Amino acid sequence: MAGRRVETIAVGHGYDPARHNGAAKPPVYMSSTFVYRDAAHARSAHEGYAAGRAPDSGDAEGYIYARLDHPNLQMLQARMAALDGAEACAAFGSGMAAVATALLSLVRPGDSVLHTSPLYGGTDGLLTGVMAPELGVRPVAIADALDEGSVREAAAGALAHGPLAAVWIETPSNPLAGLADIALIARVAREAAAGQARPPVVIVDNTFLGPTLQAPLRHGADLCMTSLTKYAGGHSDLLGGAISGATALVEPLRKRRTLMGTHLDPHGSWLLLRSIETMGLRVERAGQNAATVARFLAAHPKVSRVTWAGFADPASPAGALLRRQCDGAGPTFAFDVAGGEASCFRLLDALRVFRLAVSLGGTESLICHPATTTHFSVPPERRAAAGVTDGTIRISVGIEHEADLIEDLAQALEKA
Numbered sequence: 170m171a172g173r174r175v176e177t178i179a180v181g182h183g184y185d186p187a188r189h190n191g192a193a194k195p196p197v198y199m200s201s202t203f204v205y206r207d208a209a210h211a212r213s214a215h216e217g218y219a220a221g222r223a224p225d226s227g228d229a230e231g232y233i234y235a236r237l238d239h240p241n242l243q244m245l246q247a248r249m250a251a252l253d254g255a256e257a258c259a260a261f262g263s264g265m266a267a268v269a270t271a272l273l274s275l276v277r278p279g280d281s282v283l284h285t286s287p288l289y290g291g292t293d294g295l296l297t298g299v300m301a302p303e304l305g306v307r308p309v310a311i312a313d314a315l316d317e318g319s320v321r322e323a324a325a326g327a328l329a330h331g332p333l334a335a336v337w338i339e340t341p342s343n344p345l346a347g348l349a350d351i352a353l354i355a356r357v358a359r360e361a362a363a364g365q366a367r368p369p370v371v372i373v374d375n376t377f378l379g380p381t382l383q384a385p386l387r388h389g390a391d392l393c394m395t396s397l398t399k400y401a402g403g404h405s406d407l408l409g410g411a412i413s414g415a416t417a418l419v420e421p422l423r424k425r426r427t428l429m430g431t432h433l434d435p436h437g438s439w440l441l442l443r444s445i446e447t448m449g450l451r452v453e454r455a456g457q458n459a460a461t462v463a464r465f466l467a468a469h470p471k472v473s474r475v476t477w478a479g480f481a482d483p484a485s486p487a488g489a490l491l492r493r494q495c496d497g498a499g500p501t502f503a504f505d506v507a508g509g510e511a512s513c514f515r516l517l518d519a520l521r522v523f524r525l526a527v528s529l530g531g532t533e534s535l536i537c538h539p540a541t542t543t544h545f546s547v548p549p550e551r552r553a554a555a556g557v558t559d560g561t562i563r564i565s566v567g568i569e570h571e572a573d574l575i576e577d578l579a580q581a582l583e584k585a
């Protein structure tokens with residue numbers, strides 16, 4: 170697919186009708202196990218798996234068991250790898266299955282992890298609630314992910330504890346859509362850990378923009394993680410995750426996925442192949458709606474802050490980074506309602522088009538109050554330090570007509 174554009178890759182890459190009875194669209198292979206032709210075939214299938222060869226490639230001998238690999242998983246992984254501009258991809262049963270399989274594979278007891286802040290609640294919970302207390306891992310937050318001195322200081326703090334095993338960059342961040350400079354953080358972290366036997370692995374959580382708006386591997390990341398539940402799935406009806414990168418890094422994660430049982434099932438893989446075809450259109454339309462909604466909110470007297478990245482002054486570091494690193498500001502951001510939690514709750518309860526739910530990236534507009542939902546388990550001090558207040562509301566703008574979204578917000582803000 171060298172040279173093809175993401176819109177073209179999204180539609181057909183990874184599926185060859187000639188190998189599936191001419192079916193124009195992928196059949197779904199609902200089978201937990203695969204029958205060998207004979208005992209010698211069984212042995213060579215296992216040899217191929219151990220050697221990391223794709224089961225449907227010319228030199229491999231076929232599928233074994235669906236937790237190891239299955240045809241719909243292969244198709245999805247080929248498509249996501251091409252979309253991310255990567256050599257290989259591993260798909261997982263959810264975004265958190267991908268996050269957990271990666272972090273628990275890359276990070277050993279006593280290691281440190283450098284990360285942007287705030288983080289997705291699940292990633293934060295895994296690092297600070299499980300890996301720190303149970304494995305002696307030290308997660309160190311970067312205070313300002315656009316400032317070299319700040320990254321350097323955090324990297325030094327991480328290295329003072331133990332080897333820097335992983336750098337976790339979430340950009341734009343959840344829920345505030347703050348940007349982090351991937352190239353800067355990757356360079357500074359690698360320089361700081363230059364003396365280590367194991368170089369740190371730089372991972373970007375690309376969930377908020379997805380492959381049509383941001384290509385982290387092109388900016389210096391080693392691995393790109395995406396919750397497929399969000400824009401790739403796009404219809405709030407499935408869970409999935411993916412990690413793309415060089416085969417040398419992805420193949421060990423596929424092997425670890427087999428042991429942890431964190432693979433994505435055939436039906437989920439098939440739904441994703443279908444949804445990814447329209448991802449670019451959906452993200453583009455939702456992004457246009459988001460720009461309109463963000464401008465409406467910014468001009469409203471009851472709204473004290475709007476974190477949409479598109480508002481960054483083009484001359485500021487964030488504005489320059491947006492142009493350099495992203496192809497758009499994306500459809501998900503946050504805003505603050507003057508009056509705190511009580512006003513937020515009145516607003517949320519008055520909405521009729523927006524649905525009150527966690528998650529993002531669906532065709533429908535979703536809205537939630539992070540402090541009491543997605544980021545409830547993050548201690549209030551760390552929430553405040555990351556800029557998430559009791560008046561913060563996260564909004565995932567969908568593909569409805571923008572006028573209906575504005576009218577809904579306008580009538581609800583009157584009651585806030």
Ligand SMILES: *Cc1c(COP(=O)(O)O)cnc(C)c1O
Binds near residue numbers: 264396408410
């Ligand atoms: C939703 C999300 C995840 C986790 O994905 P799931 O599919 O819900 O497990 C990780 N990171 C970000 C930024 C997310 O929004």
